Amino acid sequence: MDRRNFLRAAVGVAASNALCGFSPLRAMQIARKRKVVVVTFGGGARDEETFAPEGQENIPHMLNELIPQGTFYTQVINQGILGHYVATASLATGAYETLNNFASTPPQNPTVFEYFRRDLHRPQEDAWVIAPSNGFNRIGGSDRREYGPRFGAEVLLPKQLLASAMSQGSHIDYEHLLRDNYETPLFTPQTGGGEVNLHRTAEILKLSVSDFMRNARTLSSPDELSVFMARQLMTQVAPSLLWITLHDIDIAHSGAFSLYIDGIQRSDRLCAEIWHAIETNPEYKGCTTMFILPDFGRDSDTNPAGNGFQHHRTGDALSRTTWLLALGPGVRQNAVVDRPVDSLDLVPTLGSMMGFSPNFAKGKALHEVL
Amino acid sequence: MQPSDLKDASFSRYPPQARVLATKEMLLLRELPLALAPILLRELIFYDWKMPAERAELNKQFLYLTALTPGERTNVLKPFRTLSLSNELTTMDWVNDPAGFMERLTAWLWSTHQMERFRSIADAYSSAVSAKSPEDLPSSPRLGVVIVGAGTRQSKHPLFQKLRPLGVHLTAVHPAEGVAILLERASKRAALAPTSDSSFRHWYIDGGIPEAIPHLTQISYAQLQQSRALLLNRIQGAISSGGMGPEQLRTLLARMKPDEVGLNSAGSNEILNHFQLTLLTEGAGTQIFSTTFAQWAARECLRRAHPETLVVRYAPRQQAQTMNMMLSGASPAGLDPEGSLIDADMGAYYTWINMRRLSGADGLRFLVWFEGQREALAIGPGLAHGTSSDSPLNMHQVLALLDV
Numbered sequence: 001m002d003r004r005n006f007l008r009a010a011v012g013v014a015a016s017n018a019l020c021g022f023s024p025l026r027a028m029q030i031a032r033k034r035k036v037v038v039v040t041f042g043g044g045a046r047d048e049e050t051f052a053p054e055g056q057e058n059i060p061h062m063l064n065e066l067i068p069q070g071t072f073y074t075q076v077i078n079q080g081i082l083g084h085y086v087a088t089a090s091l092a093t094g095a096y097e098t099l100n101n102f103a104s105t106p107p108q109n110p111t112v113f114e115y116f117r118r119d120l121h122r123p124q125e126d127a128w129v130i131a132p133s134n135g136f137n138r139i140g141g142s143d144r145r146e147y148g149p150r151f152g153a154e155v156l157l158p159k160q161l162l163a164s165a166m167s168q169g170s171h172i173d174y175e176h177l178l179r180d181n182y183e184t185p186l187f188t189p190q191t192g193g194g195e196v197n198l199h200r201t202a203e204i205l206k207l208s209v210s211d212f213m214r215n216a217r218t219l220s221s222p223d224e225l226s227v228f229m230a231r232q233l234m235t236q237v238a239p240s241l242l243w244i245t246l247h248d249i250d251i252a253h254s255g256a257f258s259l260y261i262d263g264i265q266r267s268d269r270l271c272a273e274i275w276h277a278i279e280t281n282p283e284y285k286g287c288t289t290m291f292i293l294p295d296f297g298r299d300s301d302t303n304p305a306g307n308g309f310q311h312h313r314t315g316d317a318l319s320r321t322t323w324l325l326a327l328g329p330g331v332r333q334n335a336v337v338d339r340p341v342d343s344l345d346l347v348p349t350l351g352s353m354m355g356f357s358p359n360f361a362k363g364k365a366l367h368e369v370l
Numbered sequence: 371m372q373p374s375d376l377k378d379a380s381f382s383r384y385p386p387q388a389r390v391l392a393t394k395e396m397l398l399l400r401e402l403p404l405a406l407a408p409i410l411l412r413e414l415i416f417y418d419w420k421m422p423a424e425r426a427e428l429n430k431q432f433l434y435l436t437a438l439t440p441g442e443r444t445n446v447l448k449p450f451r452t453l454s455l456s457n458e459l460t461t462m463d464w465v466n467d468p469a470g471f472m473e474r475l476t477a478w479l480w481s482t483h484q485m486e487r488f489r490s491i492a493d494a495y496s497s498a499v500s501a502k503s504p505e506d507l508p509s510s511p512r513l514g515v516v517i518v519g520a521g522t523r524q525s526k527h528p529l530f531q532k533l534r535p536l537g538v539h540l541t542a543v544h545p546a547e548g549v550a551i552l553l554e555r556a557s558k559r560a561a562l563a564p565t566s567d568s569s570f571r572h573w574y575i576d577g578g579i580p581e582a583i584p585h586l587t588q589i590s591y592a593q594l595q596q597s598r599a600l601l602l603n604r605i606q607g608a609i610s611s612g613g614m615g616p617e618q619l620r621t622l623l624a625r626m627k628p629d630e631v632g633l634n635s636a637g638s639n640e641i642l643n644h645f646q647l648t649l650l651t652e653g654a655g656t657q658i659f660s661t662t663f664a665q666w667a668a669r670e671c672l673r674r675a676h677p678e679t680l681v682v683r684y685a686p687r688q689q690a691q692t693m694n695m696m697l698s699g700a701s702p703a704g705l706d707p708e709g710s711l712i713d714a715d716m717g718a719y720y721t722w723i724n725m726r727r728l729s730g731a732d733g734l735r736f737l738v739w740f741e742g743q744r745e746a747l748a749i750g751p752g753l754a755h756g757t758s759s760d761s762p763l764n765m766h767q768v769l770a771l772l773d774v
């Protein structure tokens with residue numbers, strides 16, 4: 001079965017009794033207080049382990065709860081560099097970035113956060129990024145003239161906070177939440193300023209350091225920590241633009257297939273939890289569009305230059321092709337879009353949806369969800 | 371520097387055999403475009419520690435290029451000259467750091483949108499080389515055996531899903547003496563092989579503590595314990611001393627010698643020790659997970675040595691902890707036999723794929739067995755695809771079924 005067909009089959013089965021929820025009138029009403037939550041998976045997952053028949057058991061929440069409520073793009077092509085930081089930066093700018101994946105540099109083009117805040121005159125606390133590793137600490141804003149850090153998003157690095165909180169006490173209970181940077185598992189970049197950030201963030205989130213630590217202890221992975229922080233942020237600050245990058249799946253680089261599968265199952269569950277948080281929070285319910293997309297795929301089993309699921313080094317079609325799910329008010333439910341779209345189309349879509357002009361973005365808005 | 375500037379002295383830092391070969395092929399090397407020369411040198415620089423099959427491949431490539439008429443050679447090489455390269459690539463020391471050149475070339479090609487074109491040029495070139503000099507058939511049909519699942523008795527998921535359509539699913543294998551029978555048969559194949567052809571042709575890779583068995587080239591996760599610890603120590607030291615980015619780390623690892631991780635750099639095991647070192651320095655996860663080690667070692671063995679016999683036996687890996695803990699050599703929190711079975715099941719599939727890439731693929735015999743249990747899967751000429759059999763078989767009979 002080809003890619004489209006099995007995705008269609010997967011969605012068809014799941015969506016058999018979903019309703020058509022599209023309503024232009026309702027869409028107009030919500031435009032003003034519209035919020036957007038973007039969830040990306042760093043360390044993309046392949047179709048075989050997700051939407052293909054043999055992979056569907058790994059994503060019950062996506063298949064049974066989320067996809068029936070949304071519009072699903074079966075072919076999203078990433079034509080950029082396949083490193084997580086540079087690819088996530090490209091998703092956020094709508095232009096293929098060519099920055100060094102492992103360097104602490106800002107994106108070269110303005111980010112969606114800058115367009116959003118500058119054009120709509122929004123304060124800093126209205127745009128947030130929750131990023132998986134220290135390597136993402138510059139993703140909130142570019143250096144572009146007329147845009148730049150003063151219009152950037154607040155960047156929350158839960159692991160950095162945890163590490164700085166840990167420096168004040170016992171380590172052992174939290175080590176499991178500090179997995180970092182699987183792409184070069186032998187290298188962990190350092191960022192300064194953790195101490196200051198910790199207390200400022202704790203204040204914004206109305207969370208004492210000890211609360212934070214107590215909650216962290218009950219979580220089993222870095223992504224759970226990120227989602228915990230996202231929920232806290234939604235309750236206390238309710239930003240209109242929230243970008244969450246999950247990263248557990250990228251454990252695949254260690255070569256352990258079972259751990260990669262665990263990561264997919266966890267991401268699937270966490271996506272449903274984020275949607276649940278949206279649906280149960282009055283600030284978000286009924287006015288929030290959520291986008292879920294992997295940053296890219298992983299190598300195919302048969303490309304001799306790669307080692308299957310382990311890496312994303314070959315640049316083959318499978319490692320460049322992924323999917324996108326959009327759900328929320330005004331987005332057609334139970335719909336499948338087969339035409340190939342580009343990873344860069346996300347930012348122009350958000351621009352049309354929220355009313356800002358992403359002048360340097362290269363993609364085209366996804367008209368099916370507008 | 372351009373390849374046309376190459377001199378004998380350019381290779382003064384190469385190991386002895388590589389230097390001799392470079393001198394011998396100097397005229398040809400000078401003719402190569404800059405986008406191709408370092409790719410060849412990346413192989414040549416390690417010539418002294420290459421497997422016989424790899425040396426044969428490199429020699430064939432030189433032979434192919436020298437056999438062309440000057441006009442033909444110009445045509446074959448011309449596409450590489452159409453790529454535009456950066457100044458940095460021209461000026462860097464690509465003779466002594468061809469791998470670093472490759473890394474920067476890759477980044478350059480991506481950022482200048484030349485990657486697709488480079489790929490098709492490189493593909494056309496390597497197809498031309500292999501069409502002119504196909505690999506010899508093995509002296510006997512290749513045999514691959516993968517033993518999975520030690521430490522657990524039940525699988526939560528159906529096993530061998532990806533391989534089942536290709537062979538016979540055996541559900542009543544008598545497990546007694548299974549490992550010993552399989553290893554003895556592999557050993558016997560090695561002992562019977564013509565001596566001129568026996569080096570690195572018959573392998574046994576163990577993800578745990580290996581069984582003692584003669585005639586096979588043997589490596590194991592357990593026997594590399596000290597090397598793994600020394601390597602991780604070295605890396606930790608380098609990282610904590612600061613200023614160590616991924617590129618510097620790669621260079622550090624690429625320059626390591628086997629004796630730095632407690633393996634002899636010279637002597638009769640020189641080639642094997644270099645092979646083992648690269649498993650640890652080039653393979654992601656091989657330092658911390660025995661299942662990853664077994665899979666990657668099998669892949670590299672197949673890619674580099676083109677073995678006729680390969681037995682891979684998996685052992686339970688440690689439970690996942692944080693990368694930082696595992697990489698600092700923290701003692702395992704425990705073993706994860708169920709997860710390891712899932713890892714090994716996928717690893718067996720990858721071993722089959724990699725084995726199919728070698729010559730004589732139609733005659734390939736392949737067996738994957740759930741160690742100590744009754745379940746196995748056999749693939750070979752004459753065995754029906756996508757079938758299953760509940761006939762009771764001991765391991766000798768399983769091998770007979772495969773006509774081994």
Ligand SMILES: [Zn+2]
Binds near residue numbers: 042084182183253
């Ligand atoms: Zn990755």
